[in-house]
Amino acid sequence: MNTPAKENYFFQKIVVIVGTALFIIKVIAWQLTHSIAILTDTLESIINVAAGLFSLYSLYLSSKPKDRDHPYGHGKIEFISAGIEGSLITVAGVLIIYESVLNIFNVHEIRKLDFGILLITVTGLVNYIMGVAAIKKGKKNKSLALISGGEHLKSDTYSTLGLVLGLFVMYFFKIYWMDSVIALIFALIIIFTGVKIIRKSYAGIMDEADEELIVQLVETLNKNRNPNWIDIHNVRFIKYGSSLHLDCHLTLPWYFNVREAHKELDALKKIIIDNFGNSFEMFVHVDDCCEFISCKICTKTNCPYRKYLFDKEVLWTKEIIEIDKRHKLDK
Numbered sequence: 001m002n003t004p005a006k007e008n009y010f011f012q013k014i015v016v017i018v019g020t021a022l023f024i025i026k027v028i029a030w031q032l033t034h035s036i037a038i039l040t041d042t043l044e045s046i047i048n049v050a051a052g053l054f055s056l057y058s059l060y061l062s063s064k065p066k067d068r069d070h071p072y073g074h075g076k077i078e079f080i081s082a083g084i085e086g087s088l089i090t091v092a093g094v095l096i097i098y099e100s101v102l103n104i105f106n107v108h109e110i111r112k113l114d115f116g117i118l119l120i121t122v123t124g125l126v127n128y129i130m131g132v133a134a135i136k137k138g139k140k141n142k143s144l145a146l147i148s149g150g151e152h153l154k155s156d157t158y159s160t161l162g163l164v165l166g167l168f169v170m171y172f173f174k175i176y177w178m179d180s181v182i183a184l185i186f187a188l189i190i191i192f193t194g195v196k197i198i199r200k201s202y203a204g205i206m207d208e209a210d211e212e213l214i215v216q217l218v219e220t221l222n223k224n225r226n227p228n229w230i231d232i233h234n235v236r237f238i239k240y241g242s243s244l245h246l247d248c249h250l251t252l253p254w255y256f257n258v259r260e261a262h263k264e265l266d267a268l269k270k271i272i273i274d275n276f277g278n279s280f281e282m283f284v285h286v287d288d289c290c291e292f293i294s295c296k297i298c299t300k301t302n303c304p305y306r307k308y309l310f311d312k313e314v315l316w317t318k319e320i321i322e323i324d325k326r327h328k329l330d331k
Contacts (some may be wrong), residue, residue: 004141016052022123035118040183051085055145078145079204086197093191099181113171124160155193159186227300231327248283256289295326
């Protein structure tokens with residue numbers, strides 16, 4: 001298990017333990033108050049714990065080394081985990097709407113609301129802290145499981161904040177029918193969060209292009225551009241949990257021998273690892289330059305075989321590096 005994977009797994013253990021403790025606190029708050037709005041928060045905590053356990057298992061699997069049956073590793077399980085978490089969240093939102101509608105027509109008095117508000121406020125603050133920490137750790141280690149879990153915890157906090165404000169109004173003005181209305185509003189927020197997480201997991205499973213990642217790569221390459229790298233094209237990123245895989249074609253001077261070409265590949269790999277982390281592998285196909293199109297864009301000043309004068313450098317952009325052909329000047 002590599003270091004980022006260990007960090008992800010250990011952090012998710014903390015998330016599960018804290019989530020279980022918060023669930024118990026919310027159950028106590030619900031039992032004391034009999035508030036359907038607090039029940040909303042409690043039901044979502046059940047989902048938090050269940051999703052957290054599955055995320056923990058997915059992080060364990062994704063951290064396992066590559067093997068014969070899984071040559072690219074086990075990282076895809078994180079996308080499945082996020083999809084299940086999003087589905088559970090969405091189902092919880094639908095159930096909360098059902099309970100809220102029933103209680104609109106059966107308004108009952110809320111008890112010990114002041115104590116319930118205190119308990120729910122504490123759980124909201126803890127959730128926010130855990131959510132921010134999970135997102136930070138997830139972005140650092142490229143873990144969708146931690147990022148989606150952190151976003152879920154942060155959305156819990158926002159819904160809890162609105163819930164607490166609504167409970168305050170109920171407490172001071174004794175408007176008990178607001179209990180179900182508050183629950184309905186935040187059930188819709190929960191469903192929106194669930195659908196958003198499902199969308200991200202689907203994108204990962206289907207290897208959808210990560211626009212932000214490719215733009216970051218373009219900026220890195222332009223900043224560290226080497227005169228020997230005449231162009232880079234046919235760039236494709238694939239995510240496997242916290243691991244990244246890059247396929248690309250690199251155009252080098254045609255007269256480079258294998259040793260010289262390998263030296264350029266090592267330099268390219270070092271730059272990418274320095275900027276994207278060690279959980280990274282790349283397969284690079286080397287193309288030779290074509291004199292009639294490459295000379296005019298080649299910035300190499302000491303080329304002994306130049307046939308055409310340098311005209312203009314082609315700025316590498318997302319659109320250009322994704323195309324499967326050598327770069328050339330537009331006519």
